[in-house]
Amino acid sequence: MLIIGIAGGSGSGKSTVVKKITSAISGESVAVVPLDNYYKDKGHLSPEEKLKINFDHPTAFEYNLLIKHLDMLKAGEPIEMPMYSYLTCSRAKETITVLPKDVIIIEGILILSSPRLRDRMDIKIFVDADDDDRLIRIIRRDIVERGKNYNQVLERYEQFVKPMHMQFIEPTKRYADIIVPQGGENHIAIDILSSRVKMHLKK
Numbered sequence: 001m002l003i004i005g006i007a008g009g010s011g012s013g014k015s016t017v018v019k020k021i022t023s024a025i026s027g028e029s030v031a032v033v034p035l036d037n038y039y040k041d042k043g044h045l046s047p048e049e050k051l052k053i054n055f056d057h058p059t060a061f062e063y064n065l066l067i068k069h070l071d072m073l074k075a076g077e078p079i080e081m082p083m084y085s086y087l088t089c090s091r092a093k094e095t096i097t098v099l100p101k102d103v104i105i106i107e108g109i110l111i112l113s114s115p116r117l118r119d120r121m122d123i124k125i126f127v128d129a130d131d132d133d134r135l136i137r138i139i140r141r142d143i144v145e146r147g148k149n150y151n152q153v154l155e156r157y158e159q160f161v162k163p164m165h166m167q168f169i170e171p172t173k174r175y176a177d178i179i180v181p182q183g184g185e186n187h188i189a190i191d192i193l194s195s196r197v198k199m200h201l202k203k
Contacts, residue, residue, distance in 0.1 A: 001074055002103045002200045003120055004193075007112040007172055008127030009165045010056065011137035013183020017127050017193075018107050020184060024194035029201055031073070031101040035108020037082050038066045043090025050089045051152075056109060056164035063114050066106075070120055073100045102201055112172035125193070126176035129183045131162075 008014045022030050038061050042053055054060060069079040080095035111117055112124060135157060142148040148156070173179060180189040 001100070002122050002197065003070070003074070004103065004105045004123045004125065004197070005111045005117065005121040006105060006107045006125045006127060007109065007169070007176070008180075008183070009129065009134055009169050010109055010161055011134035011141065012127045012129040013137070013185070014107050014109075014127045016184025017125075017180060017190060018105055020190045021105070021194050021197065024190070025103070025197050025201065029102040030105060030197075031098050031103070032105045032107060033066070033069070033073075033081060033098065035061060035066065035106065035111050037084050037096075038062045039084045039089075039091075041084075041089075041091045043088055045089065053089060054160045054164065056160050056168070058110050058113050058168060061108075061110065063117065067114075067116055067120070069098075070104070070106070070117075073098065073104055074120070076100050103197055109169055110172070112175045113168055118175055123193075123196070124175055124177045126173045126179045127183050128173070128179055128181045133183075 006014050006018055018032055022032065039055065040060060040062050042050060045053070065082075069081065072079050078097055078099050081098050083092040083094055083096060084090070085092060106117070106121070112126065118124060138157060138161065139150065139153050142153045142156075143150065178189070178193070180186050180193075184190070
């Protein structure tokens, strides 16, 4: 089993890189485990308190459960991956069954911040992008997918996203084996990564 970690700031293009890698290889051989699914359940909070949730801090995630699930997959066991909603800030009662595959891709802003997670990765990737480009993507995504208005997105960016990126996410770049500038637009880097995965699958 090949375990790939893909990190990078919010709006950097991580999901696009993951989609392009998985589309370049056999989908039956790859499982994607997003860190976003492992946010701690905050559904009990009031609407006002939910607006103050810092989604970009390491303490927002349940790393122990993710590591347990990763070890189960590596041992050949299926997992029941949580489903998380940004609209309700809570986990759904339903889960997603993920079966062990030849390639496991873990994707998320802070997957390289955990030494225990890093130790389980065979390839560590950091997707890099200009701050302006990331902000534009964040605005579009949060308004369309997460029910935020323009002012809410900018306020959250200034209060949480930007300072947390500088404090926690950007420093993890030093742990990466490969840095991919320009996110999903870097076709050469994606081709190289896809070729590496294909080589593993052939073995």
